[in-house]
Amino acid sequence: MKLRFWGATNSVTGSATFLELEGGTILIDSGLYQGSVSTEKENLIPYPQEAAKLHAVLITHAHLDHTGYLPRLVKLGFRGKIHCTPATARLMRIILLDSAKLSEGDFYSEEDVHHTMNLVESHEFGEHFQLLNASVTFQSAGHILGAASLVLKADNKKIVFSGDLGRDTDPILLPHPPAPEADVLILESTYGGKIRHGDLQKELHTFLMSVSRGSKVGIIASFAVARGQLLLELIHEFFERHPEEKVRVVMDSPMMKAANEVYTQYSSLTQRPEDLRISLEEIDSIEFSREWTSLKKKSGPLVILSSSGMVSGGRILRHLYNWHEDESALLFLPGYQGEGTYGRALSEGQRQLVFEGRAFTWSGEILTSEAFSSHADQNELVSWAGDYNRDAKVFLVHGEKEGKLALKKKLQANGILSVEIPEKGNVYEI
Numbered sequence: 001m002k003l004r005f006w007g008a009t010n011s012v013t014g015s016a017t018f019l020e021l022e023g024g025t026i027l028i029d030s031g032l033y034q035g036s037v038s039t040e041k042e043n044l045i046p047y048p049q050e051a052a053k054l055h056a057v058l059i060t061h062a063h064l065d066h067t068g069y070l071p072r073l074v075k076l077g078f079r080g081k082i083h084c085t086p087a088t089a090r091l092m093r094i095i096l097l098d099s100a101k102l103s104e105g106d107f108y109s110e111e112d113v114h115h116t117m118n119l120v121e122s123h124e125f126g127e128h129f130q131l132l133n134a135s136v137t138f139q140s141a142g143h144i145l146g147a148a149s150l151v152l153k154a155d156n157k158k159i160v161f162s163g164d165l166g167r168d169t170d171p172i173l174l175p176h177p178p179a180p181e182a183d184v185l186i187l188e189s190t191y192g193g194k195i196r197h198g199d200l201q202k203e204l205h206t207f208l209m210s211v212s213r214g215s216k217v218g219i220i221a222s223f224a225v226a227r228g229q230l231l232l233e234l235i236h237e238f239f240e241r242h243p244e245e246k247v248r249v250v251m252d253s254p255m256m257k258a259a260n261e262v263y264t265q266y267s268s269l270t271q272r273p274e275d276l277r278i279s280l281e282e283i284d285s286i287e288f289s290r291e292w293t294s295l296k297k298k299s300g301p302l303v304i305l306s307s308s309g310m311v312s313g314g315r316i317l318r319h320l321y322n323w324h325e326d327e328s329a330l331l332f333l334p335g336y337q338g339e340g341t342y343g344r345a346l347s348e349g350q351r352q353l354v355f356e357g358r359a360f361t362w363s364g365e366i367l368t369s370e371a372f373s374s375h376a377d378q379n380e381l382v383s384w385a386g387d388y389n390r391d392a393k394v395f396l397v398h399g400e401k402e403g404k405l406a407l408k409k410k411l412q413a414n415g416i417l418s419v420e421i422p423e424k425g426n427v428y429e430i
């Protein structure tokens with residue numbers, strides 16, 4: 001059995017790892033590289049395995065950096081099955097269709113996405129299924145709805161792929177179990193060097209209070225999938241607890257609306273299904289473009305939840321443009337803001353933006369929060385790996401170099417001695 005590392009080796013995007021089994025090769029995740037122009041160029045480097053010869057693909061979760069290459073793979077001749085959980089399949093469809101639209105048919109088209117979805121075979125958490133000589137199970141990983149770690153048994157060995165791991169204290173998802181005892185553990189390390197600080201409920205509370213008491217407009221930049229649903233549930237909770245605060249809340253993101261339906265359908269995977277359903281179903285959603293101007297005419301406190309989460313496009317720019325002269329307006333940027341995005345620039349003090357060719361300056365306030373992350377931090381990663389896995393061979397992926405080095409040190413201090421940081425293309429016999 002061989003592991004061939006490929007994507008997400010030098011960064012946190014482009015996830016793709018090949019597992020060569022007796023009789024064929026399985027690909028674990030098939031994500032897009034995202035970020036700077038040079039990072040995205042990596043999407044053009046072909047996989048080391050011919051698409052048509054791959055036996056199957058296993059998908060840990062729906063995020064684009066884990067699924068976004070799939071339609072390309074199908075376009076290049078892949079005809080095997082794509083295995084994932086049912087919620088992942090639904091969310092993946094939304095994310096891939098959006099990606100096809102953004103790529104304008106260059107990289108792949110909506111039709112390629114439909115062909116891709118036809119190859120999907122979904123499995124519930126805990127269900128065992130066979131791929132070549134391997135038995136596979138999806139284990140809940142937190143992170144986002146449907147996200148899974150993979151447990152694979154072949155040749156008397158147990159190989160576990162963490163996928164992206166969620167926090168131990170996710171406010172809406174059910175808690176996820178630690179890694180099982182494994183021979184080989186492929187561990188994500190997004191926050192391998194960080195211990196998280198901040199309290200997301202508290203930071204959202206500060207934002208909502210400021211909007212309500214100051215009777216102003218608050219705009220929240222949110223990702224459509226996962227972050228959006230988390231924010232909507234927390235906003236709903238806030239107003240349940242503070243009925244005296246009267247704020248109109250609207251959502252402006254068709255993709256978020258589509259993801260809300262999936263979260264509602266699979267609300268049994270969350271801690272308070274009924275509350276989540278209510279918060280997602282009762283939210284005021286913008287349907288027509290004329291509402292953009294009518295929003296502006298109404299007085300009273302208003303919160304607009306729109307995407308993208310890093311202000312790198314999407315409808316949020318329109319709202320920032322509409323309120324850019326209002327010094328009392330408040331922009332909330334919850335979560336990590338990637339390099340090269342408006343979100344990063346705004347959080348670092350810049351105020352210049354461009355919307356549909358019109359340059360403008362944001363005059364309002366900006367509130368940032370680092371607490372909104374759907375990733376386990378260093379302590380949570382180490383405890384997930386489990387001290388019973390001291391004899392396992394651990395490979396760190398999906399992280400920046402410093403984060404991986406810090407996590408390696410921490411794991412070794414904890415007794416897990418065999419920790420590798422593979423490079424793109426490295427092959428290991430396991």
Ligand SMILES: [Zn+2]
Nearest residue numbers: 061063143164
């Ligand atoms: Zn993810």
